[in-house]
Amino acid sequence: MIKNFFPNKTALFALVAACFVVCTTMGVRQTFGLYSSEFESSAGTSNTEFGLAIAVHAIFWGIFTPVFGRISDRLGGYVVIVPALIFYSIAMLLMGNNYVSGMWLQINLGLFVGLGLAGAAGTILTPMISKHFPNENRSKAAGLVTACGGLGMFIFPILSTLFKNISTWQMSFIIFSIILFLMCIPGLFVKLPQNKTSVINSNIDNRSLSEVLKESFAHKGFRLLILGFFVCGFQITLIATHVPRYVQDKGLADWTGMAILALIGFFNIIGTLIMGYLGDKYSKKLLLSGLYFLRGITLILFIFLPASNLSAVLFGTSFGLLWLATVPATNGIVAQIFGTKNLSLLFGIVFLNHQFGSFLGAYLGGYFYDQFGNFDYAWYLAIVLSFIATALHLPIDERPIPAVDKTI
Numbered sequence: 001m002i003k004n005f006f007p008n009k010t011a012l013f014a015l016v017a018a019c020f021v022v023c024t025t026m027g028v029r030q031t032f033g034l035y036s037s038e039f040e041s042s043a044g045t046s047n048t049e050f051g052l053a054i055a056v057h058a059i060f061w062g063i064f065t066p067v068f069g070r071i072s073d074r075l076g077g078y079v080v081i082v083p084a085l086i087f088y089s090i091a092m093l094l095m096g097n098n099y100v101s102g103m104w105l106q107i108n109l110g111l112f113v114g115l116g117l118a119g120a121a122g123t124i125l126t127p128m129i130s131k132h133f134p135n136e137n138r139s140k141a142a143g144l145v146t147a148c149g150g151l152g153m154f155i156f157p158i159l160s161t162l163f164k165n166i167s168t169w170q171m172s173f174i175i176f177s178i179i180l181f182l183m184c185i186p187g188l189f190v191k192l193p194q195n196k197t198s199v200i201n202s203n204i205d206n207r208s209l210s211e212v213l214k215e216s217f218a219h220k221g222f223r224l225l226i227l228g229f230f231v232c233g234f235q236i237t238l239i240a241t242h243v244p245r246y247v248q249d250k251g252l253a254d255w256t257g258m259a260i261l262a263l264i265g266f267f268n269i270i271g272t273l274i275m276g277y278l279g280d281k282y283s284k285k286l287l288l289s290g291l292y293f294l295r296g297i298t299l300i301l302f303i304f305l306p307a308s309n310l311s312a313v314l315f316g317t318s319f320g321l322l323w324l325a326t327v328p329a330t331n332g333i334v335a336q337i338f339g340t341k342n343l344s345l346l347f348g349i350v351f352l353n354h355q356f357g358s359f360l361g362a363y364l365g366g367y368f369y370d371q372f373g374n375f376d377y378a379w380y381l382a383i384v385l386s387f388i389a390t391a392l393h394l395p396i397d398e399r400p401i402p403a404v405d406k407t408i
Helices: 009-029 032-043 047-075 078-096 102-120 122-130 135-166 169-182 209-218 220-249 255-279 284-304 309-322 326-338 343-372 376-392
Strands: none
Touching: 009 078, 009 102, 009 122, 009 135, 009 169, 032 047, 032 102, 032 135, 032 220, 032 255, 047 078, 047 102, 047 122, 047 220, 047 343, 078 102, 078 122, 078 169, 102 122, 122 135, 122 326, 122 343, 135 169, 135 255, 135 326, 209 220, 209 343, 220 255, 220 284, 220 326, 220 343, 220 376, 255 284, 255 309, 255 326, 284 309, 284 326, 284 376, 326 343, 343 376
């Protein structure tokens, strides 16, 4: 069964390497919300400043993802993965040496981390790996990569808390810097497929960038995916950045914020694998619509039920199942409609709007807190957006455009 799943050794090595890299890059990112109190006590960083730094890296992540996607579509993933990991590693090293105040915070946590994620997170690696697999296994492969990101999101918040307890918060950043740098080794194995069977029309292979963009934006389904993915970005970055402070303010135990982020990471593994499996069998747009609806219900229960450690654990579990489960289906719809020749570029464009949502989720959460003393308005907005996204996905036409091979 495993032998039938992998078309060749290049696909096997690329998938395994991608899993290691995504586990690390997404895992480290999941820890940032746990350090807001340390940044405030050691450098006087306000919630607005901290949220802005997360927002800045979200925007740079989004802007450079289609750029790096275009490069990886042409030359291979490793060409962008290795430099991105170096930027990410440098950011962690500098923050571990107390460069976390004022403009340094925006440069390190904002610019450098943003560049690192743009070239070495699942947004590059998921479409890159998808190129190696036929349509019947593509969502499963994308789900595996995304699930490894969830594994990192489970492991690294626990490691972060452990490092802070046995040493200092600065040392945890230095350790993360070393781990990120070592990921350059597996990153070298993420290459282009041995053969290109995803597109049968040679005119598509030779189209200019402007022609690719014109065709994609002319498709209503592509525009709706872009709008829907904005909601995903707003919600997950709001939660990852601000939920540790939210549960502290509700009087819950100090470990609760870490537990929520770790549980999200663990159950994200299950959710993405399930979505990857279902995405190869059922309508991806209907799966996405249902997923966003469940997100809205989960947020309502978390915000309006009495706060307790039990409700926090249940929230981490349930939202974890829905966390990055959007990625295999969203990536899968883009590949199904347009083929895989320009998949990293086109998914990167969809992801750019995800990051505009991330910018607002991180920044508005901090802004509302500093203005009103709570996160209520940010939560209300996240709930409304869930139901908007539910409706947005329903009209998407998932059929391949005429020039794309329907067998892929």
